[in-house]
Amino acid sequence: MAWREWPLVAFTLLGQLATGIYLFLVLPAVFSGRPFERVAGRNPLLYVLGCVMAILGVAAAASFFHLGRPLGAPNALANLRTSWLSREILFELLFIFFLAVLAFLFWRGRGEGGLAKTAAVLAAGVAVLFLISMARLYMVPGVPAWNRAATPFSFIAATLVLGSLGGLAAGGVVSRAFGFAAAGYFLLSSPWGRVLAIVAAALVAVSVVGHALLTPCHGVLGRRAVPSLKPDLVPPAVFFALRLVLLAGGGVVLLAALRPALKGGPPGEGVAVFVWVAFGLAATSELLARFQFYFYARGGGRR
Amino acid sequence: MVRQYGFYFNAAACSGCKACQVACKDHNDLQGGLLWRRVYEVAGGGWEKAGEIWVPKVVAYNVSMACNHCEVVVCGLACPTKAIWKRDDGIVLIDESRCIGCRYCEWACPYSAIRYDAATNLVSKCTFCVESIDAGLAPACVTSCPLRALDFGDIDDLRKKYGPVNRVVPLPDPESTKPALVITPHKDTAEAERRGAEVANWEEV
Numbered sequence: 156m157a158w159r160e161w162p163l164v165a166f167t168l169l170g171q172l173a174t175g176i177y178l179f180l181v182l183p184a185v186f187s188g189r190p191f192e193r194v195a196g197r198n199p200l201l202y203v204l205g206c207v208m209a210i211l212g213v214a215a216a217a218s219f220f221h222l223g224r225p226l227g228a229p230n231a232l233a234n235l236r237t238s239w240l241s242r243e244i245l246f247e248l249l250f251i252f253f254l255a256v257l258a259f260l261f262w263r264g265r266g267e268g269g270l271a272k273t274a275a276v277l278a279a280g281v282a283v284l285f286l287i288s289m290a291r292l293y294m295v296p297g298v299p300a301w302n303r304a305a306t307p308f309s310f311i312a313a314t315l316v317l318g319s320l321g322g323l324a325a326g327g328v329v330s331r332a333f334g335f336a337a338a339g340y341f342l343l344s345s346p347w348g349r350v351l352a353i354v355a356a357a358l359v360a361v362s363v364v365g366h367a368l369l370t371p372c373h374g375v376l377g378r379r380a381v382p383s384l385k386p387d388l389v390p391p392a393v394f395f396a397l398r399l400v401l402l403a404g405g406g407v408v409l410l411a412a413l414r415p416a417l418k419g420g421p422p423g424e425g426v427a428v429f430v431w432v433a434f435g436l437a438a439t440s441e442l443l444a445r446f447q448f449y450f451y452a453r454g455g456g457r458r
Numbered sequence: 459m460v461r462q463y464g465f466y467f468n469a470a471a472c473s474g475c476k477a478c479q480v481a482c483k484d485h486n487d488l489q490g491g492l493l494w495r496r497v498y499e500v501a502g503g504g505w506e507k508a509g510e511i512w513v514p515k516v517v518a519y520n521v522s523m524a525c526n527h528c529e530v531v532v533c534g535l536a537c538p539t540k541a542i543w544k545r546d547d548g549i550v551l552i553d554e555s556r557c558i559g560c561r562y563c564e565w566a567c568p569y570s571a572i573r574y575d576a577a578t579n580l581v582s583k584c585t586f587c588v589e590s591i592d593a594g595l596a597p598a599c600v601t602s603c604p605l606r607a608l609d610f611g612d613i614d615d616l617r618k619k620y621g622p623v624n625r626v627v628p629l630p631d632p633e634s635t636k637p638a639l640v641i642t643p644h645k646d647t648a649e650a651e652r653r654g655a656e657v658a659n660w661e662e663v
Contacts, residue, residue, distance in 0.1 A: 221561075224557070225558075227539065230539040231558060232538070234539065237535040241538040296631070383570075384630070
């Protein structure tokens with residue numbers, strides 16, 4: 156692994172985390188008005204939006220460390236016509252812009268108007284385009300191991316898994332901070348939150364199966380790359396096994412956290428900790444997956 | 459007027475001496491570890507039983523490869539700053555003043571021709587010895603080859619002279635880039651895929 160790729164690991168994972176939290180937590184909340192009702196004149200959704208923007212900001216900052224000439228970064232928007240990298244940056248900037256508009260509207264108490272809903276939809280649209288650009292960017296013939304279905308699958312799966320689990324985790328913190336949660340965890344006390352948790356568990360399961368099938372070299376269908384002028388080193392199988400175990404472990408922990416709520420009762424004691432552990436396991440798994448992803452391009456550090 | 463400059467490589471003649479690689483490095487004053495032209499040693503095969511005895515059935519040949527100044531400039535299409543451009547004579551160059559060192563072109567190039575230069579934190583690649591071309595001379599790699607395994611010229615002329623082949627194992631599918639490259643394959647090439655031939659000298663290239 157070339158250590159110079161770590162900024163890109165951070166950029167892609169944080170970008171996908173922010174996109175996922177927005178799509179799973181913020182967007183439905185803007186339209187349903189639940190579960191983040193205003194409390195004492197404050198709107199918790201504003202704080203979740205702040206978290207999403209902060210994550211995107213850190214992601215953008217991390218990407219600068221990848222550049223050989225960071226001061227030239229504004230030039231990266233020069234080739235929107237053909238470069239997926241230019242498009243990715245444009246969509247990320249637009250995503251941040253629409254989030255800022257949405258946050259402004261919530262701050263001004265106009266979070267339930269048509270303008271906020273329009274901004275939310277536009278933010279969701281550019282977030283999806285941001286994700287598509289990110290995946291498409293890596294599907295280049297120069298790196299045969301990337302130029303296959305595993306790349307968009309792994310990026311979309313990371314967005315959905317990290318977004319749903321991260322949304323539950325972040326929602327728990329915010330709801331607790333605002334005193335929503337008499338039982339300790341607001342999201343799992345609401346039907347909407349329980350649906351989100353079940354969706355998250357299902358996404359973890361789909362992700363485990365998908366990775367087991369598609370991952371290059373190790374997956375059931377993950378044939379080795381064709382001969383090329385890039386070293387085709389196989390990453391250690393232990394990474395592959397470990398990341399599947401961690402991801403599946405995250406799903407199991409989440410189900411354990413959900414059990415009391417699924418039976419119709421209040422969330423059990425310490426449920427927030429369980430949700431954070433599930434998120435931590437899944438995030439670690441995705442970190443290993445991204446490590447493996449960049450391993451292919453660099454020939455395991457040989458070059 | 460040349461429409462598209464290209465390289466010719468004769469794999470049947472190449473002995474793998476790497477004089478082209480060294481001449482390129484010397485002519486362009488490249489820093490340690492940076493190679494614009496590389497000689498890949500391709501090898502594969504093993505022992506096979508023929509009747510009562512085991513015989514070696516191996517393939518081994520060399521592939522000298524630099525930027526192929528492709529007709530479809532995938533590196534330039536990927537570049538977010540439009541730093542990679544093509545001259546009227548088909549030579550592809552990098553404008554260092556526009557490059558930001560994002561290295562996306564390095565991934566996009568299936569010939570691994572674009573190289574990260576640790577000295578500048580930017581990328582660089584074969585320029586076709588453009589100053590020599592403009593002076594009516596040949597690229598350094600072509601002039602240095604003791605076996606005359608390399609040639610250059612207008613790609614249409616090269617195809618007329620040497621034929622249409624532009625891929626041998628382990629080169630990528632040329633369809634996506636349309637490289638300005640003509641190859642005379644080594645006799646082992648036909649068996650290379652079947653015998654699982656791969657690059658054997660990654661540490662050198």
